[in-house]
Amino acid sequence: MISFDSFVMEDGSPIYMQILLYIKRGIVAGKILHDDELPSRRLLSSLLGVNPNTVQKAYKLLEDEGLIRSQTGAASTMCLDENKIEFVRRDLLERDTRNVIRTMRQMGVTQEQAIRLIERFWNEVES
Amino acid sequence: MISFDSFVMEDGSPIYMQILLYIKRGIVAGKILHDDELPSRRLLSSLLGVNPNTVQKAYKLLEDEGLIRSQTGAASTMCLDENKIEFVRRDLLERDTRNVIRTMRQMGVTQEQAIRLIERFWNEVES
Amino acid sequence: MISFDSFVMEDGSPIYMQILLYIKRGIVAGKILHDDELPSRRLLSSLLGVNPNTVQKAYKLLEDEGLIRSQTGAASTMCLDENKIEFVRRDLLERDTRNVIRTMRQMGVTQEQAIRLIERFWNEVES
């Protein structure tokens, strides 16, 4: 069963999108594998303290992307292969990195300063 | 007049918030100074391809924070001093860095890999 | 459920203000009581042929005044006590009366003529 222990809710972006990205990042990290079972809508919504509809929306989008297989009466499972994983990896890793860099540069931070910032805060951030 | 040349619109967060943060990051970068003139709501909205009200919302929030001075019939101007700038800097730098790190860790990226990614993409990102 | 049967839309003042005043006048009239349920934003907006946001604005202002209690997923309800009712009564009765008198006097109508006009039209106006 996929763990949501390290899920941290932020505000500013829709909850269903945060759930969706959390799962995609787990795929990139290799922590979420083919055939892994997802928690039920009901269970996850109670874990995260959100509405079941919100979880449903995230699952639905992942299913539309072909990353999740749902069947009534049984747990949804991940439906991955090397191609999909590679696609998600490229998409997320590059996009996130580029966003970081753009943000830092907007603040006038140099490459060296950015690296220093990451080193300084790396071990403080809650996992 | 404050330049929005390097503004890049993303999705996932409200447009008015992206505008607000772009300005705050310019303050941190030292590219936006006290008494600098802001583009009018109409001009900026047409530059960014959004509704004037969306710009208005960003400006209004900055005015509520005391970072902008508005008077009808004249251009809005920045209203900064050392204290305000330092406050914005601390707020943004930490928040952005922590977000980056959390995202990276969710993707199973180590500190060393994160630094490598930044080095690799730093010069590719449009300024 | 509070009735809006006798609501008549005019132009010249913002719709959200007309809705707000209609409710306040119902409070003064004793037709709207503590714990009465308000129609939902969507229902009322469709009844009046306006946008749900316009209703939302009126409700929000009433909530800010403490006259309405709202919670997502449930109907909004009136939140009244004797003090609030008396405050609204004094505010509205005087303000409306003074406006009437100023208008009439601008038109050169004497007190006697004004009373005659009211007597003449009183029973013609739709309730």
Added chain:
Amino acid sequence: MISFDSFVMEDGSPIYMQILLYIKRGIVAGKILHDDELPSRRLLSSLLGVNPNTVQKAYKLLEDEGLIRSQTGAASTMCLDENKIEFVRRDLLERDTRNVIRTMRQMGVTQEQAIRLIERFWNEVES
């Protein structure tokens, strides 16, 4: 020259509309007559403390209704006849009276109470 001494600015309705109605009510009152001269845009705007454009807008609407005659280089003058006056009278007097009555009835005020209110406040209201 038409006097604006008793003009009282309210909020909630556009200023240009208040000016327009003030003039129409003066017509109804018989205080404004055919061929009377209107103050210039510039003079009236400074008297009322508003923008010349706002006065211009009111004058323009009155001109469109045929109640005002404008000619460059000379003062605008009222352009009235019995028909127009009667039309304005019916329009304003009836509309205002009906509005008053509807407002009062919404507040649960009886005809007798309404008359009492008017008698009570009549002499208090600034002319």
Added chain:
DNA sequence: GTGGTCTAGACCACC
């Protein structure tokens, strides 16, 4: 279904 927010377009008052 409920309340709340974000974006959009038109209008008002001012310079």
Added chain:
DNA sequence: GTGGTCTAGACCACG
């Protein structure tokens, strides 16, 4: 031209 407000429509999260 400027800043500000009102109305409108779509979307989000919740019950």
